[in-house]
Amino acid sequence: MHRRRVEEAIFKGLMIASITIVAGSLLSIVAILAWKGLPALNIAMVTQTPKGGYYLGKEGGILNAIVGSLYLATGATVLAFIISLMVALFLQREYIGKTRFAGLVRLSLDILWGIPSIVYGAFGFAIMLYMGIRASLLGGIIVLTLLEIPILTRALDEVVRMIPKDLKEASYALGTTRLETSFKVVARQALPGIITAVLLAFGRGIGDAASILFTAGYTDRIPTSLFDPVASLPLAIFFQLGTPFPEVQARAYASAVILLVIILSISIVSRLLTKRLARNTVK
Template sequence: MVSRGLKRKLWNRFMLALTVVATAAALVPLASILYYVAVRGLPALNLDFFTKLPAAVGEPGGGLANAILGTIILVLLAGAMAVPVGILTGIYLAEFGRGRLAWTVRFLCDVLTGVPSIIVGIVVYSTVVLTMKRFSALAGGIALAIIMIPLVARTTEEILRLVPQSLREASLALGATRVRTVRSVVLRSAMGGIITGVMLATARIAGETAPLLFTALNSRYWPGGLTDHIASLPVYIFTYSTTPYEELHRLAWGAALILVVMVLTTSIAARLAARRLNGGR
């Protein structure tokens, strides 16, 4: 008969070992995804991929230059709308907001982060696309901006809250106005953190596909004006991978590699910078 003490000890060992197994198991899909994206994506990359438009179905060759450019344009558009609104919202929550309104906004920010991105796409379709009567880069940018605003707002708020109260008091005691205090003292000392937050949010929206399906749509041509539909890497990955053509699958993997490199470098750089700002915490 095994003694009770020994049984407890063995059980302890077993459960602790299981946590190690769980950790190892979680890293397997990460390794597999990165491996396949690299191995299948690399052969698809050549000069044509970065410089040419997609070939007609059935024709060999062609590239996804328009989709790379399109993704960059969409992300910049979204950023141009979401960064000011997001940062201002964060400033409101951290510096001015009191009582029920601030609580509501903070809460809805978190809720908005949890709204499925496809629903953002549908709503922008019903409002912007139907009003303009066309799919457009602008609509795509707005959809991405709606996803980005709450992310930027909440990070900005958190960062501003880390700025010591004494800095604000010192500035106000010198006779500076609230605006001046926020601009020259609070924002300045929080700038690094805010930029990091914006980078993380950018990395997040760059890979979004669902909100673009009914807003920016897709395009076989170079990006035109803001009111034209526009190509993007995520949408091309989706459409190409669901066709039966080998050649297009190859391009989809190439696009995935580019997208993953773009997203991961941005997000890793932001995280490393954040760690440095937090004093190596």
């Protein structure tokens, strides 16, 4: 009896330790970034593009990277959403249901989900070389779209599958087509889940560096066309960290704080929106 109690106590201790480690890592990440990054953070960082000698520690900011990242992630998320929604709806029972093709598509999505972003980057760049496209906003958006498609489709597929069958049957009983039911009933009912999935994909898109390392390029200017190279926050952090100057490295930490704040806001907005929209769905 005694031994069993001890075992219980030991494992409960280990479990609490595990949770503490997880919570502690999050706190430690936020604390260290705040401590190192906040002193270097100022208004110029978010309102100016780099001036001459910025990477040697002179004036300027990383507005180019902030705007660039928003362009990249927004473009990719819009494209990925259009494709993913079509695929997720098509995976419903009334379209392809449980056929072999559906199984194959889901396997393909699982594999795509697992493909490292650097592989998307290298593949994308090889294709771009072949087609004669330079590193540009367009290239970055295309590669990020590929990266986001499996994340978004899998999330949407799950949301769509949760829609009660009765609801769809009620809709079909009124004589609707599959398209009408998909968009007027399923998509509307799934809206909170769809928003969460889209914001999740946007967050992944804005934070990824490896896929756009070769495909988006880097520039101190804000792009004016799809064919201009574009800067991005993760790469701004990476490049500033790579300079030998402490002032510039401090700006890398400050840039990381900006990126973290963006990610945090996305997560908060996602929670608020989901809660608010959930009121409008049929329970």
